[in-house]
Amino acid sequence: MSTYLDGPVRVSVPATSANLGPGFDSLGLALDHRDVVTAQVVEGRRGRDAGAPRIVVRGSGEGALPLDERHLVHRAMRAAFERMGTDLPSVDLACDNVVPHARGLGSSSAAIVAGICAARGLVAGGSLLMDDDAVLALATELEGHPDNVAPALLGGFTVAYRDGAHVHAVGLEVDPRVEVVAFVPPEGVRTEVARGLLPASVPHADAAANAGRAALLVAALGHRPEMLLAATEDRLHQDYREPAMPETLALVRSLRAEGVPAVVSGAGPTVLVLTDRKRRDELVLRAPRDWAALAVPVDRRGALVTLPEETGRGAAPAPRG
Numbered sequence: 001m002s003t004y005l006d007g008p009v010r011v012s013v014p015a016t017s018a019n020l021g022p023g024f025d026s027l028g029l030a031l032d033h034r035d036v037v038t039a040q041v042v043e044g045r046r047g048r049d050a051g052a053p054r055i056v057v058r059g060s061g062e063g064a065l066p067l068d069e070r071h072l073v074h075r076a077m078r079a080a081f082e083r084m085g086t087d088l089p090s091v092d093l094a095c096d097n098v099v100p101h102a103r104g105l106g107s108s109s110a111a112i113v114a115g116i117c118a119a120r121g122l123v124a125g126g127s128l129l130m131d132d133d134a135v136l137a138l139a140t141e142l143e144g145h146p147d148n149v150a151p152a153l154l155g156g157f158t159v160a161y162r163d164g165a166h167v168h169a170v171g172l173e174v175d176p177r178v179e180v181v182a183f184v185p186p187e188g189v190r191t192e193v194a195r196g197l198l199p200a201s202v203p204h205a206d207a208a209a210n211a212g213r214a215a216l217l218v219a220a221l222g223h224r225p226e227m228l229l230a231a232t233e234d235r236l237h238q239d240y241r242e243p244a245m246p247e248t249l250a251l252v253r254s255l256r257a258e259g260v261p262a263v264v265s266g267a268g269p270t271v272l273v274l275t276d277r278k279r280r281d282e283l284v285l286r287a288p289r290d291w292a293a294l295a296v297p298v299d300r301r302g303a304l305v306t307l308p309e310e311t312g313r314g315a316a317p318a319p320r321g
Contacts, residue, residue, distance in 0.1 A: 007308030008040040009121035014299035015099040016106030018147040021232035021263040022213035030151035030299035038094040039118040060097040076115025084129040102188025104266030109148035155302030183271040184292040194267035206235035228261035245269035
């Protein structure tokens with residue numbers, strides 16, 4: 001049996017936006033709007049509930065998320081302990097959430113990455129038992145797609161792809177002039193509902209157009225932000241999802257008609273705008289009635305883990321290998 005570290009492990013994970021228009025299931029961007037999970041192994045718990053977790057949720061999802069083994073952070077921790085070949089310990093979890101749920105901002109990816117990193121941080125030598133490639137692979141396995149979990153783990157702008165059974169992610173620089181505004185509607189849409197509206201096949205011309213725009217988006221985010229409007233054009237997924245989020249698509253089209261690079265964030269229904277600092281504050285005022293407007297910086301740090309011996313010294317990046 002592996003040795004667990006004394007004291008809590010704290011993991012901070014950024015929100016993420018996937019697809020970014022043409023980059024369906026491949027491109028993702030980390031946003032500095034963070035959920036924080038604090039996990040601690042509890043020794044000597046007795047009785048019928050000895051192995052059950054004790055979970056507290058504050059903020060987004062409070063009163064709605066399960067507080068038992070079904071909680072996504074705990075499920076991710078359990079999978080990570082199993083992958084590292086360790087026993088499942090009793091744990092106390094405190095989840096302080098700011099990433100809105102079912103809005104296309106990567107709340108499930110944040111929970112999965114936080115759970116895996118927390119489990120790895122609680123096991124002595126955890127980063128040797130599970131390196132970053134293994135974390136990405138497990139997170140993708142639990143989430144289903146790598147485009148959100150990659151930026152949640154690595155930060156910044158990422159391109160994620162599969163090579164057979166293997167998952168890879170490449171981190172790319174984001175031009176410091178790029179600012180982000182997210183328009184978050186009051187009601188969410190489940191990812192499976194939004195994905196269920198997508199057709200089994202698309203015209204070849206649409207696929208070719210998206211391939212070109214996705215390549216352009218890499219350049220635009222990296223050093224040519226003036227190209228972001230053209231680079232964020234999409235033909236593969238956004239319009240098909242309109243029945244589930246008509247107000248979202250109406251806002252995207254209205255903003256784009258004014259020359260603003262707006263896209264559906266992930267599976268929606270949040271609208272993500274890629275802009276500059278001068279226009280950011282003006283755009284915040286454009287939120288529809290009852291929608292929230294979040295002006296958030298691009299996150300360049302990814303998952304941050306504070307181990308017990310580092311308490312009081314600030315968070316460090318998730319162990320890299």
